[in-house]
Each structure stands twice: as structure tokens, then as C-alpha cells.
Amino acid sequence: MSITQFIDHHYRHFNAAALKDAAKGYKELVDQQNGKMLVTLAGAMSSAELGLSLAEMIRQDKVHAISCTGANLEEDVYNLVAHDHYVRIPNYRDLTPEDEQKLLDRHLNRVTDTCIPEEEAIRRIEKAVLEEWQKAEAEGKSYFPHEYMYKILLSGKLEKYYQIDPKNSWLLAAAEKNLPMVVPGWEDSTTGNIFAGHCIKGDIKSSRTVKSGIDYMMYWAEWYMATATKNKVGFFQIGGGIAGDFPICVVPMLSQDLGHEDVPLWSYFCQISDSTTSYGSYSGAVPNEKITWGKLAIDTPKYIVESDASIVAPLMFYYILGK
Template sequence: MKDSITSFIEKYFLHFNALTLSEAAKAYKHHIKNDGKMMITLAGAMSTAELGKILAEMIRKDKVHIISCTGANLEEDITNLIAHSHYKKISNYRDLTPNEEKNFLKKGFNRVTDTCIPEDKSFKFLQKHILNIWKRAKEKSERYFPHEYIYQLLLENILEPYYDINSKDSWVLAAAKKNLPMVVPGWEDSTIGNIFASYCMKKLFSPILVKNGIEYMIYLAKWYQKESVKNKIGFFQIGGGISGDFPICVVPMLSQDIGWIPTPYWAYFCQISDSTTSYGSYSGAIPNEKITWGKLDKDTPKFIIESDATIVAPLIFAYILDM
């Protein structure tokens, strides 16, 4: 069968979640073709799932204009870049016993579903190099956002001798090369964020060296004010959690708390979710609920695809890229 992914989706994805996927992909494409801009939010372990293989191409082809991600996704794309061959794939991860899990820890492996990340080759190695970037900022009395420190590390080619995969498969490297706007809410709960906190407790640094979440919200608000005057802004959410919860609130914040009228609503919304719509789960809330919070309008194109993001996101991105 020689059909492209795009034609395959149009031919066979005709009902239920498959149809929603197809419609969401077409609407994303339409949004971009009509001079819209798109935010992508990354939750879960998308970087360890190697979403960078296609997300990087989306960034290079200007199909993504701003990213919100967890601190884990920011750093794990880089650890995958420098240590991938040292990762351990665990195909039977559902059958592991507590003793087997403990043995992974003793051997220096941190498990993310079916993948074990070697701490010494990844986080500890990254720690050594990011420490020098932080020290330099301290000496110059400068302060940056978490992603800006990572951008410096990449753009100065400090890690390039250690690349362990094709560098085109790193979405953070692609973002750095374009100086793509980014917000990383809750960065302090990531491994590198924990390490920075430990340095602060040891009095090596002051917390002020890294710009914080409130500053990220202000940065995002100013970006939205500037860009939404010229372009409609869409919201493509992969998973749930803070990477999506944080940035979507910028619209009601601008309209209700700043009084910036009229604040354009998010002009497109799609979420890939495996969260159950019950028990007050915001991650599992249907898009219409967001109308009541002033985030989406009643006519905003809205999609929720209840499936595995590691399957759905590459398909949608391939469709958008005409693959």
C-alpha cells in the first residue's frame, strides 16, 4: 500500500475517536493556513517517548509557534539526545515486581513506563554542564527562565560532542535554533529543578537566579497580547496537568483580571487525553466546560481525542506535514 499517512487517515479514520482525530488534524491545518498560530502543550513523558522525532519537524516547518511543557519534558528530550544508547527498554514493564523495580534503582536506572533512563549518563551528566551555565549567570548578575538556560547550553554547542542520536530528532534543539517562545510551569518539580533547589539550600545560588512561574505567566500574557492582535491563537494539548492548565488560563486572566478588552479567546482547541471524565478531573473535563471559565468561545472548534498520545500525536502531526 503506497498511500500517504494523510490519505490513509482520510480514507479509514471515519468514526468515533478516529474521526475526531481526522477532524482535529484538518482543523489544525486550516488554522495554520489561515495565518493562525498554535501553542502545543506537552505533558506526561512525551520526550522519553521520542515525540521529538516528529515534533522537531513541526517546529522547523513553522507549524508550532509556542510550547508549554513540564520540566521533565524539557530535560528528558536533552537526556535522550545525549544518552539514548544507554537507555534500557523494558517490554514487560507491566509484570515487574517491587524487587525488580528496586534493583533498577540500585543500578542507577529511573523507569518511565517501558524505558529506563540511566541517571549517571543523563541527569548527572546534564547537571555538570548546566551548573556551569548557572555559575556564569550568577557571576554576571543575570537571570533567565529554565528553558533559556537550556537554550544557551545547546546553542553554544557544549553538548554537541556527546549527541547520541540524530540531532534532528530533538525538539528542544529545534526550538532553541528558532528561539521558540516557551513556558515551563512547575519546573522546580523536575530533576534539574530539584538539583537547582538543592544548590540553593547549600547556599551556592539564590532562587532568584531562575525566573519563576509568575514571571512565566507575565511573559506568556505579553506574548498573547502581542500575537493575538495579528493572529488567531490555537491550543493543542497533549495530555493533562500543569503544562495545559497553566497556559490556557492566560485568556481569562487578561480579560477578567487585567481588563484587556476584548481579549480574543483561544481560536482552536484540541486535547489528546486518557483521563476519565469524572470526579472533578480538570484533565478529563470536556472542552465545553472551558467556555464557562472564559477560555473558549461557544463557536471555537473543539476536539477531545480519548486515546494514547504516543499514537495520536504523530498521526496528527504527519497529517499536518502532508506526510
């Protein structure tokens, strides 16, 4: 029995039914209506190795743009070059503060049950991307954070360090297609902190060598209008936070702040989240709330799967791929 057949047969009620309905809606938009889909990545989905399924979605043209946190941008590359040096801690809930200090002493940075090795992952990428920052500055140019990552991946300079099959890197798949991307709040990522450090030390003279979040929003507005006026555009949100809130806001910005008429609303919305609805929580807000902000229409297909994205997203992606 294929995964598609399994879901069709067993997933009939509650979150299981929401998962199947949302996956069918995704397929209908992309396959039958020639729509485009934005996927947003919050949390630590790259360290959860979502690339095992997301990379193929990108290669098969089921994903047409990505919004991700700076952490997800860099952690996919960390996994690509340092996978064998990661340490998994299955009993992470039992760790004492002293145990955590021992991990720090070993230069292991913990994300739930997974520890990222500083030297093999973070410092290896720092060296490669610093060369690109300094080269751009010398040429008087500036690029987006994701463009620098595309450059170091496509240059081949990291290939000798690969420790996973490169087909399982979603960022490499995106780089090979030059996929449109926004990385809001990149400044609070490890690589963003490293860039600030090099600016403070004087290794980089201008912080404008890396374009900002405002530059991303202007770029994103141009992409959305060029795309949504020709094709329906869907919004597939994993988690919440800035990775989701930033790109969805382009619609009310275009219509309310810029005064453009007939700005198409999002044509599909799905969120996978384990956040409960609570006072002021964006991650836990139900889709209908977005109608009041001019993001979704009354008749926009809306889905919310209240579950763990590391479980749900690969199942949905394989369903959408017909596997």
C-alpha cells in the same frame, strides 16, 4: 499510500474521525488563516521520543509556542545525549518491588517501560547547566528554565555526547528558532530539584537566578496579547495537568483579573487524552467546560481525541505536515 491518504481513507468514525477532524482544523488555522499554534506537552512525551515528529513540526513553522512540564524539557535533552544507555522494560507490568529496587541499584529511573540512566543523562546535564547558572549569577542575571537549556544546546558543549540524530530533538529545533516557551511547575522536575539542592549547598546564592512561574505568566500574557491581537491563536494540548492549564488561563487572567477589554479567546482547541471524564479532573474535562471559565467561545472549533498521545500525536503531526 501516504499517511495522509491512509488517514483520509480509513479514519471515518469515533476517535479516528476526531483525529482527522482535529488535524484538518489545525491545518486550516495555520495554513489557511495564518494562525499561530501553541502545543502543550504533559506526561513523558519526550521520553516517548515525540521529537521524531514534533521537531519537524517546529522546523516547518507549524508550532509557534510550547508549554511543557519540566520533565519534558529535560528529558528531550537526556534522550539526545544518553539514548544508547536507556534500558527498555517491555514487561514492566510484571515487575516486583524487588525488581524495581534492582533498577534503582543500577541507577536506572523508570518511566513506564523506559529507564533513564542517571549518570549518562541526568548528571551530564547537571554539570552543563550548573555552569550556566553560576555564570548568570556572577553576571547578576536571571533567565527562564528553558533559556538555560537553549544556552547549553546552542553553545555546542553537548555535541560530543549526541547519541541520536539531532534533527530528532524537538528542544534543539525550538532553541534554533528561539521558540517562545513556558515551563510551569519547573520546580518539581529533576533539574528543578537539582537547582534547589545547589541553592541549599550554597553553590548558587540566589534562587532568583532562575525565573519563577509567576515570571512565566507575565511573559506569557505579553506574548499572548501581542500575538492574538494580530493572528488567531490555537491550543493543541497533549495530556492535561499544569502544562495545559497554565497557558490557557492567560485569557481569563487578562480579561477578568486585569480588566482588559476585547481579549481574543483561543481560536482552536484540541486535546489528546486517555483520561476519562470524572469529578474535578482537569485532564478529563471536556472542552465545553472551558467556556464557563472564559477560555473558549461557543463557536471555537473544539476537538478531543480520547486515546494514547504516543500513538495519536505522531499521526496527526504527519497529517498536518502532509506526509
